[in-house]
Amino acid sequence: MKKTCGWLVLLSLLWLILPRAAAADEDAAVSLYVNGRQASVSDTPQIIHKVPYLSSRDIEANIGAEVEIDASSSQIVLKKSGNTSILSTAADAGSGPQEAVPFKDGERWFIPLAALEDDFDMKVLWDPLTSSIFVYLSEGVSYENSGTAIPDVPSVEDTAPNPDSSQEVIVEPNPTEPSVEDTQDHPDSITDVPVIPSDGQTVIAGFSFAEDVLSIQTNGYAMVEHFALSDPARIVVDISHAVLSPDLTSGQSGGTIASTHAAISQIRYSQTGDAVRLVLDMNQRSAYSLQTDANKIDISFQAESYVVVIDPGHGGKDPGAPSMSGKSEKDFNLSTATHIAQALAEIPGVVVHLTRSTDDFIELAERGEIANRLNADLFISVHGNTVDKPVSGIETYYWHRESFDVASLIHQKIVNASGLNDRNVRRNDWKVLTTAQMPGVLLELGYLSSSVDEPVMWTEEYQQSIADAVAETVKEYFQIET
Numbered sequence: 001m002k003k004t005c006g007w008l009v010l011l012s013l014l015w016l017i018l019p020r021a022a023a024a025d026e027d028a029a030v031s032l033y034v035n036g037r038q039a040s041v042s043d044t045p046q047i048i049h050k051v052p053y054l055s056s057r058d059i060e061a062n063i064g065a066e067v068e069i070d071a072s073s074s075q076i077v078l079k080k081s082g083n084t085s086i087l088s089t090a091a092d093a094g095s096g097p098q099e100a101v102p103f104k105d106g107e108r109w110f111i112p113l114a115a116l117e118d119d120f121d122m123k124v125l126w127d128p129l130t131s132s133i134f135v136y137l138s139e140g141v142s143y144e145n146s147g148t149a150i151p152d153v154p155s156v157e158d159t160a161p162n163p164d165s166s167q168e169v170i171v172e173p174n175p176t177e178p179s180v181e182d183t184q185d186h187p188d189s190i191t192d193v194p195v196i197p198s199d200g201q202t203v204i205a206g207f208s209f210a211e212d213v214l215s216i217q218t219n220g221y222a223m224v225e226h227f228a229l230s231d232p233a234r235i236v237v238d239i240s241h242a243v244l245s246p247d248l249t250s251g252q253s254g255g256t257i258a259s260t261h262a263a264i265s266q267i268r269y270s271q272t273g274d275a276v277r278l279v280l281d282m283n284q285r286s287a288y289s290l291q292t293d294a295n296k297i298d299i300s301f302q303a304e305s306y307v308v309v310i311d312p313g314h315g316g317k318d319p320g321a322p323s324m325s326g327k328s329e330k331d332f333n334l335s336t337a338t339h340i341a342q343a344l345a346e347i348p349g350v351v352v353h354l355t356r357s358t359d360d361f362i363e364l365a366e367r368g369e370i371a372n373r374l375n376a377d378l379f380i381s382v383h384g385n386t387v388d389k390p391v392s393g394i395e396t397y398y399w400h401r402e403s404f405d406v407a408s409l410i411h412q413k414i415v416n417a418s419g420l421n422d423r424n425v426r427r428n429d430w431k432v433l434t435t436a437q438m439p440g441v442l443l444e445l446g447y448l449s450s451s452v453d454e455p456v457m458w459t460e461e462y463q464q465s466i467a468d469a470v471a472e473t474v475k476e477y478f479q480i481e482t
């Protein structure tokens with residue numbers, strides 16, 4: 001991931017997330033959050049032309065910068081961690097009317113935070129919906145000036161790196177970076193106050209599952225980037241300026257926990273420098289959404305399911321075509337369709353329905369209507385062919401134009417699996433295909449009138465290979481990874 005685009009992702013993410021927060025009163029007091037934690041201020045922050053200003057003493061307390069007002073040279077000099085930022089207080093400062101410059105309100109100077117972003121490598125975001133200023137410092141804020149009592153917990157900066165770290169880590173840990181290892185040297189303080197690090201980092205305290213949501217417990221708004229990968233399916237969540245709770249690491253730089261959620265097989269997590277990476281190994285591709293809250297990150301999964309209707313042609317009083325050996329097409333259709341349904345039922349996220357599972361008669365239009373009522377994603381009608389000529393092979397029919405892709409895909413796979421002649425994909429207005437209002441195909445799985453095809457078609461091997469080919473098609477068509 002490129003660091004340069006990280007802030008953009010973060011900012012866009014925050015805009016997505018923050019409107020979900022309770023609608024704040026426009027007049028509500030302005031809150032300040034530094035690295036995800038609410039900070040106390042001595043002077044009410046000012047918002048002018050959407051630009052947040054903090055008083056000089058609040059900058060000292062919460063940003064950790066030293067502020068010197070030099071009235072003689074009309075300058076404010078700010079120093080932080082060896083960096084200096086100089087702002088002009090002159091009346092004509094700023095090259096444009098919208099440019100933010102310091103101003104004096106009574107005895108207090110107010111300083112536009114945005115003016116410090118580059119010099120102090122920090123990011124500032126004003127969220128009018130929640131009346132909150134979010135400041136993210138690339139390094140930990142020092143609380144020494146803030147007067148805030150910070151519990152005496154071991155800082156991750158204090159712990160020695162362990163080069164023999166776990167192989168479970170997803171990204172190689174940098175041995176020069178501080179790690180959370182060796183925390184067992186401080187067992188007492190860890191158990192007492194586990195989640196307040198001394199430098200404002202986000203602490204990843206634990207994971208919990210509920211219904212379709214994975215919750216990652218944090219101690220403040222986390223800076224999160226995320227993306228999905230396939231082959232195998234997984235979701236990667238990177239949390240900047242964060243540290244894993246010692247409870248999760250057992251002295252290692254990461255770990256793995258099993259999932260109790262059907263869509264996820266396991267969660268791997270690791271500390272890499274100042275960031276925590278989570279990898280969710282998925283059992284299947286799932287749609288997901290991520291929401292950051294004051295004390296958690298919720299990842300919601302919407303398991304995608306696909307309804308496939310398998311229609312064994314004919315049945316009951318309608319035997320279909322007679323086969324060479326005196327059997328009926330309807331029985332071939334039901335047997336093969338049952339094999340297909342069983343193969344599809346094993347695919348995660350696929351729900352299969354048969355229009356008939358017994359030797360029943362169903363009207364042609366009703367077969368498509370069954371699929372319509374089920375809001376099916378795919379309709380597959382199964383048939384054996386017949387003709388008064390020595391013809392052999394497989395034909396795949398479609399009607400709706402949108403069905404052509406799946407018809408081509410399934411045809412190629414079943415021809416290969418069958419070993420019979422390729423008699424092409426064809427378009428025809430079979431009643432079942434015109435009725436069903438979703439992508440659909442009608443498979444003519446060989447000629448029961450053919451001395452070549454017919455003996456093969458009744459075999460278990462043939463019907464199972466067709467079923468496997470249809471299952472492959474469904475997985476590919478719906479992009480289901482197993």
Ligand SMILES: [Zn+2]
Nearest residue numbers: 313320383384
């Ligand atoms: Zn038929």
